[in-house]
Amino acid sequence: MTSDDEGSRFGPDRFEVVYRIAGPPDEVETRAKQIALEQTVEMPDEVVTDAGIRQHIIGRVERLTPLPDGASSATISYSVDAAGDDLTQLLNVVFGNSSIQPGLRVEDVRLPGTYLRRYRGPRFGRAGLRDAVGVKDRALLCTALKPMGSSSEELAELAYRFALGGIDIVKDDHGLANQSFAPFEERVERCVDAVERANRETGLHCVYAPNVCAPGSETLRRARFAAGAGAGAALVMPGLVGFGSMLELSLDDTAQLPLLMHPAFLGSFVAQREAGIAHGVLFGTLARLAGADASIFPSYGGRFAFEKSECLAIRDAASTPIAQLRPIFPAPGGGMILDRVPELLDVYGDDIVLLIGGDLYRNGHDLTRNAARFRDLLQARTTSAP
């Protein structure tokens, strides 16, 4: 037991991480204790002599539960003081060194409201993004400008046609960066102009979302440029720029853009069942904590291997109540086709951003008509609803 004096160095608030631990159940208690040390003091238990650190800072194994598949669930709590105010350090406590341990997976992260007050979360969230595109009661339509190698002028022409067809969000393909064939600033200006021209013709509120990812603080600079040029959202890949950079964009009062999180370079966290971070945590909980307003992920039945249950976990984590963090849009994509729109809406519901890229290009060359067909599929559902 520690004295009150020692207690006063650290606050009482703790957060919990639920880990799945593979391997024999009789080793689980030892492994859980090792994780609790590894993620905090990172030294042998017997060397830690300070009573306050022992009581508060060393992770605490709260519960061990056998799982039906033979693995175990270990709930470990950490002092919020170990994470402090930096999102990067929170992630470090959750899974910094332990990410290197095989057979260990983060299944849940549970943050107390007192700690969550340090975060604003999504600036726009679902309601704010709906306001931005002027759509109240149906799924939002999203598509991507491609292929890489096209000029800014060509991409802007595509943006125009898609916006004319009624797409709500026209985003850069995630591989458009600042290449010579379509430099960032030139591309942003042209695509913004193209979408605004279409909006004047349609009376709609399509927004263009450029990819602002770049090394270091250049990401913030590009986001600010995009906002200044009239872009209505931004595409961010925390796998490439870090969750902390996305957080910074979400807090920046100069940029003030809805953020579409994209999963590129995050795949290794979810490419295995026994390690990494659970889909809902990575693409839902952490996305919201780091300020994403929509979270793009590869839906089941497309070019990637996510299972339906994993996709539904993302959908649910995007809106489950977490203190003041606004609900965000799950944005299934990754090889979705028009023919599956009714099914996807049945499965995910209407509070999604539905991302269809390649299939709009494949279905004949009239992109505006293809976009309009996409829109009709969503409108049809809305009007046929009770």
Added chain:
Amino acid sequence: MTSDDEGSRFGPDRFEVVYRIAGPPDEVETRAKQIALEQTVEMPDEVVTDAGIRQHIIGRVERLTPLPDGASSATISYSVDAAGDDLTQLLNVVFGNSSIQPGLRVEDVRLPGTYLRRYRGPRFGRAGLRDAVGVKDRALLCTALKPMGSSSEELAELAYRFALGGIDIVKDDHGLANQSFAPFEERVERCVDAVERANRETGLHCVYAPNVCAPGSETLRRARFAAGAGAGAALVMPGLVGFGSMLELSLDDTAQLPLLMHPAFLGSFVAQREAGIAHGVLFGTLARLAGADASIFPSYGGRFAFEKSECLAIRDAASTPIAQLRPIFPAPGGGMILDRVPELLDVYGDDIVLLIGGDLYRNGHDLTRNAARFRDLLQARTTSAP
């Protein structure tokens, strides 16, 4: 074939990525072609009509080779124009969306010298870091300040004792960020003072390396503060802040600090044999490209599960000639103990930073004596060498 006109939109230079593809050999050609599309145009092959994009931008399957274990090796080349000048976009082309594909692993990244000219690489490298600590001919000694929860004053006292014992690099434990118990700026100032005080007594050149990781551009701000306060190096975790943030630090003329890369939150890339990024590429090639001067990794035989061969791959990738990129120090750690120093030097050689943390705390309470014993183990080898 394309005309000269089309060719002129894109340069001829290409880089190669070698992927390991799990699964039946008869599916490998199809999978390789899918990767080549996924990582570039991200749309069905038949929809890409532009001849220049088809010839230059779509990834090109160069070689397919069966591997002894039944998997296959696929070498795919990409135009350097697809990556442009941004390191983040290079990583995106290498493994952005494909990271989400199960059974796919990056085994090698081969960049032509013409492209590498866009990178400075490590500012210091081995020679520069040796100069900084005044050590010509032996492995460098590194230890960590811990445990988390200690005050700045306590950590500074540890730094003093370690420096007094002859440690070359005293780094923050990677879990020290900007917590209330040891705020970043206060900690940096106190630890710098402590190490300078010890250096005055010993005549040695110990450097203190604070952890500068933070959300977004705050990382750069902290590195600049650290440099201004007199820190001699910085600890960076690209898993948390992105490789692009490390690159930015390496290029920053205000900070100008040797960078110690730490593997936290990168583990999911290497926690599986069939997916992710090969150890040498992640902790060697990409570390150098992004400007690290030393690359910390968990050595075989410690608390983590790296195999000896994987560790040697990191060692080799840290120094294999890559255009003008300086060789850097592999820095094995993660549960190393003093008793293993001779073995580790035999295996890794003397061009390493040897990181021993917890064991220095465990071996009695006289940290200065423990550090001196660590130093003696390295000196003994140097003096006994032919």
